[in-house]
Amino acid sequence: MDAGHSCEIVSFKLQYPGFLFPGTSQFDHNKRAPKMKIRALVNSVNPFNWISVGGKIKKEKPDLVIVRYWLPFMGPSLGTICRRVRKNGHTKVIALVDNAIPHEPRFGDKLFTRYFIKSCDAFLAMSHAVIKDLKSLGVTKPTAFSEHPLVTSFGEATDKISARKKLQLDENGKYLLFFGLIRRYKGLDLLLEAMGDARIKERNVKLIVAGEYYEDESYYTEIIKRNSLENNVVLHTKYVADDDVKHYFSACDLVTQTYHSATQSGVAKIAIQFEKPSLVTNVGGLGEVIEHGISGYVVASDKKAIADSIIDFYDQKREADFVNATREDKKKYSWNVMVEKLLSL
Numbered sequence: 001m002d003a004g005h006s007c008e009i010v011s012f013k014l015q016y017p018g019f020l021f022p023g024t025s026q027f028d029h030n031k032r033a034p035k036m037k038i039r040a041l042v043n044s045v046n047p048f049n050w051i052s053v054g055g056k057i058k059k060e061k062p063d064l065v066i067v068r069y070w071l072p073f074m075g076p077s078l079g080t081i082c083r084r085v086r087k088n089g090h091t092k093v094i095a096l097v098d099n100a101i102p103h104e105p106r107f108g109d110k111l112f113t114r115y116f117i118k119s120c121d122a123f124l125a126m127s128h129a130v131i132k133d134l135k136s137l138g139v140t141k142p143t144a145f146s147e148h149p150l151v152t153s154f155g156e157a158t159d160k161i162s163a164r165k166k167l168q169l170d171e172n173g174k175y176l177l178f179f180g181l182i183r184r185y186k187g188l189d190l191l192l193e194a195m196g197d198a199r200i201k202e203r204n205v206k207l208i209v210a211g212e213y214y215e216d217e218s219y220y221t222e223i224i225k226r227n228s229l230e231n232n233v234v235l236h237t238k239y240v241a242d243d244d245v246k247h248y249f250s251a252c253d254l255v256t257q258t259y260h261s262a263t264q265s266g267v268a269k270i271a272i273q274f275e276k277p278s279l280v281t282n283v284g285g286l287g288e289v290i291e292h293g294i295s296g297y298v299v300a301s302d303k304k305a306i307a308d309s310i311i312d313f314y315d316q317k318r319e320a321d322f323v324n325a326t327r328e329d330k331k332k333y334s335w336n337v338m339v340e341k342l343l344s345l
Contacts, residue, residue, distance in 0.1 A: 003339050008037040010057065015044055016073075044077045054084025061090045066342065067120070070098035075112030082119035094345050095120045100133035103185040103261050113137060122345040124338075127285030129262075146341040147289075150333045151270045154245040163250035167208075169234065174205045174314060176279075177252035179245075180267055182213045182220070182237065187258035187281065189223055190303055194258070196227030197307035203314055207256075210236045210248045249274040254296075254313055258306055262286050272330050277322035279309050295325035 041056070043049040057065065065085055067078055082093045095116070102109055114137060117123075122141055125131050126148040134143060164171050182188055188209065194200070195207055207229075213220075217237070224233055240248065249255065255271040255278045262284030269289070271278045277296040280286040290296040297309040312318065 003336070008039065010042065010053070011038055011040045012042045012044060013040040014042075014046075017045055042077060042081070044074060047076075047080065050077050050080040051084060054081040057081070057085045058088045058091070061088050063091065064342075065091055065093045067093060067095050068098070069095045069100075069113075069116060072102060072106070072109040072112040072116075075114075075116040079112075079116035079119040082116070086119070086121075092121045093119065094122045094124060094342060096342075097123055097125045097130055097134065100125075100130050100137060104183070110137065124341055124345060127288065129284045142345055144341045144345050146338045147333055148266060148269050149335045149338050150273045150330065151266055152273055152335075154242055154249075154270065154273070157246060157274045158250045160250060163247045166247045167236075167251050169208075169251060174203065175234075175252045176205065176207045176310065177248055177255050177276075178207060178209045178211070178258075179240075179248060179255065179270070180211045182209070182211055183215060184219075185259060185261050187260045187301065188220060190260065190281075190301060191256055191258040191306065192220065192223045192227065192229065192233070194303040194306035194310065195229055195232055197303070197311075199311050200307055201232060203311070204232075205310060205314065206232050206234055208234045208236065208248060208252060210240050212239050213237055245270070246274065249276055252276060253319055254279055254310070256306075257281065257286060258301065259283050259286060260301055269333060272326055272333065275323055275326050275330065277313075277319070277326055279306065279313075281306075289329075291325065291329075295322055295329055 041053045065082065067082060069078065085091050086093060100113060117134075117137060117139055120141065123134055123139060123143045124146055125134065125143065126146060128145060131143055131145055158166075161171050164173070164175075169175065178188055178191055180186065191207065195205075224230060236248075249270060255267065255276050257265055257267055257278060257280045259265070259281050260283065265286060268278055268280065268286065272289075278290050279297040279299065280290050281301045282298050283301060287298040290298050292298040297313070299305040299309050
């Protein structure tokens with residue numbers, strides 16, 4: 001819209017059947033007025049709906065449809081809609097691909113993804129790893145890489161003391177943040193094992209975990225108990241509303257992403273938007289975003305390497321320098337770059 005294009009969003013009215021959805025809510029109940037028209041039309045499990053929605057968009061003849069693709073489960077619905085749309089002979093379809101090959105593979109993944117891929121005219125990915133995965137699936141159509149832009153929808157940062165008061169945290173404490181849905185590949189288990197390091201406990205560093213469990217909670221509570229971390233981990237394991245995101249990022253000193261596997265992560269760009277340094281593991285595209293020792297840490301997926309970086313951050317008082325470097329990084333990730341890449345495709 002800011003680039004002068006007329007845009008609207010076609011969203012889901014049912015994303016997952018209730019028995020397949022691991023969280024507490026599929027809906028964002030934010031009361032803020034949206035900046036553009038949003039139509040909740042798509043039912044991911046109803047083939048008649050796919051045909052109907054595809055037919056509606058086909059008749060409207062938009063110049064471009066950009067489809068977000070993150071999970072093979074969505075391949076049949078999104079692929080059918082795109083096929084219908086393209087029959088108007090006018091509309092081009094570009095897939096914005098988060099993951100071409102999922103982190104947690106299941107039977108039928110490649111079949112569903114290939115069905116979706118064949119319905120698109122071009123592909124844009126936010127990490128080189130995803131481009132490589134698309135090629136491995138036989139994609140020969142145009143592809144482009146664009147950095148994940150800054151996530152600006154969560155508002156502006158507040159000062160650290162105010163944010164900590166809001167979250168009922170110690171105003172003078174040392175806090176790390178793990179943010180987002182809790183799934184095995186995201187490596188919260190690895191981070192908790194690192195938190196068990198005696199040096200971290202001696203320095204009274206605490207970890208805020210903010211996000212819903214999307215798997216068995218007991219796996220993580222057992223690690224906390226085994227490492228005696230009850231006083232070192234602050235569990236806000238619930239759905240985090242958009243309006244509350246700024247409080248968590250503003251309250252922490254360092255954002256952690258200790259993934260076992262990854263393509264790219266929006267969390268790193270939320271951290272940069274809020275001018276917070278990050279500690280990431282060197283998997284997928286995570287290491288492409290953070291400059292080790294300058295704007296944060298890029299380390300091996302190893303609990304000692306993670307613990308060593310946390311100790312270095314506090315003992316060497318890195319926060320101010322890292323924050324300044326993050327402010328400079330912030331200038332690189334404009335939405336205009338992604339818009340230009342999409343239009344070039």
